Amino acid sequence: MGLDFTAIDFETANGFRGSPCAVGLTKVRGGRIVEEASWLMRPPQNHDHFDYHNVRIHGIRADDVAGQPRFGDLFPEIGAFIGDDILAAHNAAFDLGVIRSGLEVSGLPGPAYDYVCTVMLSRRCYSLVSNSLPFAAEEAGVPLVNHHDAAEDARACAGILIDIAGRNQANSIAELYLSLGLVMPRQPAFNPATDVLSKASLAALAAAGSTAAPLRPFLAGWPEEGPNPLPNPDAEPGHPLYGQTVVFTGDLAMGRPEAKKRSADVGARPESRVTGRTTVLVVGDGFVASDLRSGRLTGKARRVLELHGRGQAIEVLSEGEFLQMVGDFAVAAPA
Numbered sequence: 001m002g003l004d005f006t007a008i009d010f011e012t013a014n015g016f017r018g019s020p021c022a023v024g025l026t027k028v029r030g031g032r033i034v035e036e037a038s039w040l041m042r043p044p045q046n047h048d049h050f051d052y053h054n055v056r057i058h059g060i061r062a063d064d065v066a067g068q069p070r071f072g073d074l075f076p077e078i079g080a081f082i083g084d085d086i087l088a089a090h091n092a093a094f095d096l097g098v099i100r101s102g103l104e105v106s107g108l109p110g111p112a113y114d115y116v117c118t119v120m121l122s123r124r125c126y127s128l129v130s131n132s133l134p135f136a137a138e139e140a141g142v143p144l145v146n147h148h149d150a151a152e153d154a155r156a157c158a159g160i161l162i163d164i165a166g167r168n169q170a171n172s173i174a175e176l177y178l179s180l181g182l183v184m185p186r187q188p189a190f191n192p193a194t195d196v197l198s199k200a201s202l203a204a205l206a207a208a209g210s211t212a213a214p215l216r217p218f219l220a221g222w223p224e225e226g227p228n229p230l231p232n233p234d235a236e237p238g239h240p241l242y243g244q245t246v247v248f249t250g251d252l253a254m255g256r257p258e259a260k261k262r263s264a265d266v267g268a269r270p271e272s273r274v275t276g277r278t279t280v281l282v283v284g285d286g287f288v289a290s291d292l293r294s295g296r297l298t299g300k301a302r303r304v305l306e307l308h309g310r311g312q313a314i315e316v317l318s319e320g321e322f323l324q325m326v327g328d329f330a331v332a333a334p335a
Contacts, residue, residue: 017097130315130316
């Protein structure tokens, strides 16, 4: 078997991962891109409002998808393109979660997928201050001009995986995982008619039944740090934040105590300041990876760059990347 897989990237309309509005797919055979596909789509009914923050990221608006099929109607074509391939995604927990939640709220069953997360592999094989897609793509020598264009992001993800396999002299995904001492994760098949729904879908269904979006209260002064809960001993070891020491800086969409609880739930150890133990810094205030180069940083982020320059294995995440990893901050549509 050669280096064969399909890379996938979704863009979503709002904070619920089951609200896909675009998908890009890149098929690789023998370490070469052989086919690509992309679609715009309407998210599932009752989960199809477009949030300002999402539109600001990818530029897709409700009018752009008004004449397109809904995700549930389009998924047979997406599934046919994927076939029996291993799926690769940058932050695979999010993109596999899009498939699961999008199908669950559409009342449709979903197939099982073996999958590869190029964020996890980037952490393992590169030494970057941020493993966000633009930084990992640059390290892999993959051009990425329009980040958050689903087709370009899927192509960049494919290029990263091809580069990492090459650096490890692996001729297949199985060889790559064997060489790194990893076990390939698998999302099992599911049927919303008989199986318990995912937490993200349950939260979104509950939120969709409310009459208005919850308002975020104004908080004056410094954000409340709150306690630092211990890591969940029963967390999934394959989660991208498992075993990490996480610090938060800047203004987040959720309070820091809630962010710390979510990180601890997935096996991370939250702390209140950057130290020699810190491995992940989550930055709010609308931070994106390019801010690492522009200098629009908090004091904690500057400290992280200093420590990274000294050789400490430490990574900067945007709040959006963090939320994708720990589960959606699902909100209801405005009334």
